[in-house]
Amino acid sequence: MRKIAWFGILLLVLHGCSSFMLPKNEKVSAQIPVASTSPSALVCINGKAVVLEMNGTLTDITPMYVINRASCTYHNGSKIYFIMQNMNLKHSLWVYDKGVQTFACLVPETQQAGILTLIDYFIVTNDEQYLLYKETNYTIKNVYSAKSKVRFKLYSIKDQQPIKIPSIKDQTILEIKPLPEPDQFLFITNERGGYGIYRWNVIDKDPKLVAQVENNNYSIARDGKWLVALENNALVRYSLVTDQTDTILDDMTNSEFAYVGNESTLLVCRYTNPPETVVNTMTPDKQWKTLMPDEGSYTGSFTEINPSVVYLKTYNEESGENKIILWYPDRNANDIVFETKTVGLSDTCTVSENGNVLIIKGYQEDENVCLLFVNVEKKTCQISPEIFYFNPDEASNDNSIWLYHEFNVDYSDSKWTQDLESAKTNYFLYNSNENKRYPLLSNTKDHISDAYANNNGDYVYIYLDEKDKIFNVRTGQEFNIPRSEDTDHLFTFITWLD
Numbered sequence: 001m002r003k004i005a006w007f008g009i010l011l012l013v014l015h016g017c018s019s020f021m022l023p024k025n026e027k028v029s030a031q032i033p034v035a036s037t038s039p040s041a042l043v044c045i046n047g048k049a050v051v052l053e054m055n056g057t058l059t060d061i062t063p064m065y066v067i068n069r070a071s072c073t074y075h076n077g078s079k080i081y082f083i084m085q086n087m088n089l090k091h092s093l094w095v096y097d098k099g100v101q102t103f104a105c106l107v108p109e110t111q112q113a114g115i116l117t118l119i120d121y122f123i124v125t126n127d128e129q130y131l132l133y134k135e136t137n138y139t140i141k142n143v144y145s146a147k148s149k150v151r152f153k154l155y156s157i158k159d160q161q162p163i164k165i166p167s168i169k170d171q172t173i174l175e176i177k178p179l180p181e182p183d184q185f186l187f188i189t190n191e192r193g194g195y196g197i198y199r200w201n202v203i204d205k206d207p208k209l210v211a212q213v214e215n216n217n218y219s220i221a222r223d224g225k226w227l228v229a230l231e232n233n234a235l236v237r238y239s240l241v242t243d244q245t246d247t248i249l250d251d252m253t254n255s256e257f258a259y260v261g262n263e264s265t266l267l268v269c270r271y272t273n274p275p276e277t278v279v280n281t282m283t284p285d286k287q288w289k290t291l292m293p294d295e296g297s298y299t300g301s302f303t304e305i306n307p308s309v310v311y312l313k314t315y316n317e318e319s320g321e322n323k324i325i326l327w328y329p330d331r332n333a334n335d336i337v338f339e340t341k342t343v344g345l346s347d348t349c350t351v352s353e354n355g356n357v358l359i360i361k362g363y364q365e366d367e368n369v370c371l372l373f374v375n376v377e378k379k380t381c382q383i384s385p386e387i388f389y390f391n392p393d394e395a396s397n398d399n400s401i402w403l404y405h406e407f408n409v410d411y412s413d414s415k416w417t418q419d420l421e422s423a424k425t426n427y428f429l430y431n432s433n434e435n436k437r438y439p440l441l442s443n444t445k446d447h448i449s450d451a452y453a454n455n456n457g458d459y460v461y462i463y464l465d466e467k468d469k470i471f472n473v474r475t476g477q478e479f480n481i482p483r484s485e486d487t488d489h490l491f492t493f494i495t496w497l498d
């Protein structure tokens with residue numbers, strides 16, 4: 001999402017525009033009105049949450065007292081959470097629940113954020129009791145020098161107050177993970193050249209060390225009860241609840257492992273020469289099973305797409321066939337969603353934010369690079385006819401529409417990399433449902449960091465050249481955003497209502 005110019009915000013704050021004196025922030029909850037046209041958008045105009053329809057109709061919902069949305073959002077099922085910033089440079093947390101069509105403020109105001117503070121990411125716990133976020137504070141020394149400091153913040157949504165995160169002597173907290181149990185978190189720190197894993201109960205205050213691991217070869221079960229780590233080439237399991245520690249496998253040469261699914265299933269892939277793969281799973285009570293999703297094939301890699309689905313890439317040397325397999329660990333079943341002898345599959349892949357789409361880079365016989373879009377819910381795989389040199393960015397909430405850019409340079413020229421800084425850019429949207437691209441902007445030096453399209457790809461919102469713009473994608477025409485009577489016309493796009 002766009003970043004409002006810091007200088008512009010500072011001027012508004014310092015001058016204290018009388019038309020934008022903020023009333024006291026309060027928690028609010030409002031029903032989203034039924035729009036007469038589709039699609040419609042949830043936006044903020046001059047301190048009010050508004051439904052904007054593509055026929056120009058504006059319907060007020062509730063006061064918001066904000067000027068812009070932070071760049072990150074958090075999806076959890078039917079809910080989309082947004083961090084908003086007001087004139088006083090403080091943040092508030094809002095949620096749009098698509099299931100019941102409501103829009104609510106969960107945290108009216110956090111502590112002062114600061115004019116040079118950016119939120120890198122945030123998480124709302126499943127019980128909506130806590131807001132956890134990581135922010136970066138910048139200190140500008142001069143035009144050529146700046147320092148940054150990363151901090152984790154925790155806020156109690158129930159009590160509407162910040163919670164102090166305890167520090168651990170001589171260590172830096174690298175990551176904080178919420179656990180399924182109420183008030184429980186895991187700290188991951190740098191400890192004596194390795195990593196320390198601490199369990200923290202907000203009520204008890206003091207973090208408890210449960211494991212010290214040598215490197216980043218570890219995996220934590222989703223239920224927060226188990227940790228496995230590689231130590232001296234052996235796979236060791238730690239209980240994050242008791243003091244139990246045991247060695248699972250003595251030799252992990254040429255192996256991969258990870259906890260997958262919701263039931264603490266441990267997946268272990270061991271590779272041999274000639275190329276074969278032994279794929280095993282282990283339950284929490286140490287019951288081992290052999291997983292053979294594709295008999296006689298080599299499993300090149302695996303990736304957990306979401307808590308219920310794991311991607312397995314297999315290759316059969318005798319037949320020359322590649323397969324994309326979706327395995328469901330909680331019920332030990334699988335689906336083959338794609339098989340080919342003409343497309344090679346890379347070992348790297350990208351998972352969409354909501355875990356519904358997997359993107360795999362492929363190599364066709366004509367040596368063209370293609371992308372394969374795997375829809376987890378539909379159990380389908382679509383090969384894009386477009387040549388993607390870079391991974392596209394998500395543009396729609398359902399991951400069907402993607403933003404892509406390409407430079408106006410001749411990639412066949414060995415010197416093309418020297419011209420990238422001066423090259424202009426073409427932007428387009430790729431509709432994976434239609435397997436078709438739509439031009440958005442051509443031959444421009446302006447940069448689009450994000451685009452927000454509705455799910456069927458009819459409209460897209462972008463922030464370009466200090467202006468908010470909505471385009472009809474199929475006609476290429478720009479939609480005129482209605483202006484309110486207020487001359488300041490502060491506008492923030494939040495999300496599409498579809």
